[in-house]
Amino acid sequence: MIASPARSAYHTVVVGAGIIGLYTAYHLAHAGAGPILVLDRGFLSSGASGRNGGGVRQQWETPATIRLARESVAAYRRFGREFGYNIWFRQSGYVFVAEDEGQLARLRRVNAVVRGEGLVSRVIDAAEVLRLVPGIRPDAILGGTYLRTDGILYPFPALWGLYEAVRALGVEVLLGVEVTGIHAPGGRVAAVETSLGRIATEHCVNAAGGWSGELSRRAGLDVPNVTTRHEILATEPLKPFLDPMVVRVSDGLYFSQTMRGEIVGGIAPSATLATPPGMGSSLDFLARMSRGLVGLFPQFRSLRVLRAWSGYYDDTPDGFPVIGTDARLPGFVHANGFGGHGFMLAPASAQRVARAVLGEPSDLDPHLFGPQRFSEPGRALPTERLQLG
Numbered sequence: 528m529i530a531s532p533a534r535s536a537y538h539t540v541v542v543g544a545g546i547i548g549l550y551t552a553y554h555l556a557h558a559g560a561g562p563i564l565v566l567d568r569g570f571l572s573s574g575a576s577g578r579n580g581g582g583v584r585q586q587w588e589t590p591a592t593i594r595l596a597r598e599s600v601a602a603y604r605r606f607g608r609e610f611g612y613n614i615w616f617r618q619s620g621y622v623f624v625a626e627d628e629g630q631l632a633r634l635r636r637v638n639a640v641v642r643g644e645g646l647v648s649r650v651i652d653a654a655e656v657l658r659l660v661p662g663i664r665p666d667a668i669l670g671g672t673y674l675r676t677d678g679i680l681y682p683f684p685a686l687w688g689l690y691e692a693v694r695a696l697g698v699e700v701l702l703g704v705e706v707t708g709i710h711a712p713g714g715r716v717a718a719v720e721t722s723l724g725r726i727a728t729e730h731c732v733n734a735a736g737g738w739s740g741e742l743s744r745r746a747g748l749d750v751p752n753v754t755t756r757h758e759i760l761a762t763e764p765l766k767p768f769l770d771p772m773v774v775r776v777s778d779g780l781y782f783s784q785t786m787r788g789e790i791v792g793g794i795a796p797s798a799t800l801a802t803p804p805g806m807g808s809s810l811d812f813l814a815r816m817s818r819g820l821v822g823l824f825p826q827f828r829s830l831r832v833l834r835a836w837s838g839y840y841d842d843t844p845d846g847f848p849v850i851g852t853d854a855r856l857p858g859f860v861h862a863n864g865f866g867g868h869g870f871m872l873a874p875a876s877a878q879r880v881a882r883a884v885l886g887e888p889s890d891l892d893p894h895l896f897g898p899q900r901f902s903e904p905g906r907a908l909p910t911e912r913l914q915l916g
């Protein structure tokens with residue numbers, strides 16, 4: 528049975544109970560704002576937040592992303608103390624691997640930016656890759672980069688911990704309720720239209736993940752967000768041998784080993800095949816993923832796949848998320864466009880979303896993160912292109 532909202536009017540309605548929506552509700556409630564209502568048409572973890580690889584890295588091409596990632600790592604380190612849930616965050620590093628000089632040169636540039644932000648990443652040679660990734664075919668790699676404080680977490684307890692925390696702070700979370708439109712009679716958000724009827728609110732946060740573009744368009748806003756389906760698999764367990772997350776630059780192949788011993792990973796979608804509908808798995812993905820893994824570890828030839836699934840990325844043209852109030856529709860706040868990396872950026876990003884709702888000044892560059900940036904004339908600003916793993 529779906530519950531009804533306890534009130535007829537709210538300070539903020541957050542659309543989406545994924546990691547971004549829940550963290551935003553948490554920061555808002557923590558700041559004393561309210562009443563707050565979180566609506567999700569699915570179940571907790573039905574979106575990308577319950578379908579991802581759990582990777583948390585700070586190796587990025589731009590200082591702006593590195594800062595959000597570093598702050599988020601600090602938040603995940605204290606998650607257990609703050610929320611009473613163990614998210615099994617282990618800082619066992621990320622290894623990016625290059626197969627040729629061009630890729631290695633790119634990683635060297637990334638490394639310089641990361642080190643410039645005070646993080647001790649380093650360029651490593653093939654021998655060190657082999658030490659960190661035992662069993663990898665030495666002739667398949669030239670070198671790479673490594674940052675030990677990157678890591679992997681288990682996404683589900685993060686959602687459960689936040690869900691309980693926000694409810695304890697008085698936030699209402701209703702699952703199975705769809706937001707179908709935005710009511711903005713005077714050109715400002717006044718209510719959300721939902722499958723339960725109209726609910727009055729001063730602010731609406733669009734944290735709808737891969738469906739955020741759809742919601743913005745329902746609000747009459749033209750946005751460039753694009754939804755792409757990404758697949759992922761888990762193999763049968765192997766004896767523990769691998770600590771870091773491994774990412775190959777050439778094709779976005781990434782994999783890590785869970786504490787149960789499974790290899791979990793994915794690869795960039797095929798550039799030529801049309802995206803199949805739904806959130807299942809495709810033969811094309813299984814074939815490319817198997818070729819990728821067996822190419823690096825011939826001993827994986829007989830390793831069996833136990834599960835495979837997919838989820839949606841919410842991509843933006845420049846690779847930065849969209850955070851802030853939409854000037855075209857006051858009261859409508861974007862918290863979307865996180866591509867394949869929303870979990871690792873969530874704690875710090877959601878704090879900026881909450882500030883936008885509260886009308887507080889932001890330390891984020893609006894030319895990089897603001898909703899208006901896509902319509903800036905002659906825009907030639909940095910892009911965040913390390914959209915791998």
Ligand SMILES: Cc1cc2nc3c(=O)[nH]c(=O)nc-3n(C[C@H](O)[C@H](O)[C@H](O)COP(=O)(O)OP(=O)(O)OC[C@H]3O[C@@H](n4cnc5c(N)ncnc54)[C@H](O)[C@@H]3O)c2cc1C
Pocket residue numbers: 542543544545546547548566567568569570572573574575576577578579580581582583704705706707734735736737738739742757758759793837838839840862863865866867868869870871872916
């Ligand atoms: C295969 C895969 C691997 C990934 N690996 C990583 C990784 O290793 N590290 C990392 O940081 N990130 C990773 N990501 C990306 C990460 O999972 C997402 O960026 C992040 O979870 C987005 O969180 P969200 O809260 O914005 O969206 P979601 O978790 O998708 O939540 C959005 C919610 O909005 C709800 N919703 C949508 N429209 C409506 C509506 N109209 N009304 C009501 N509810 C609505 C949906 O039901 C959904 O629950 C991966 C993603 C995928 C698919």
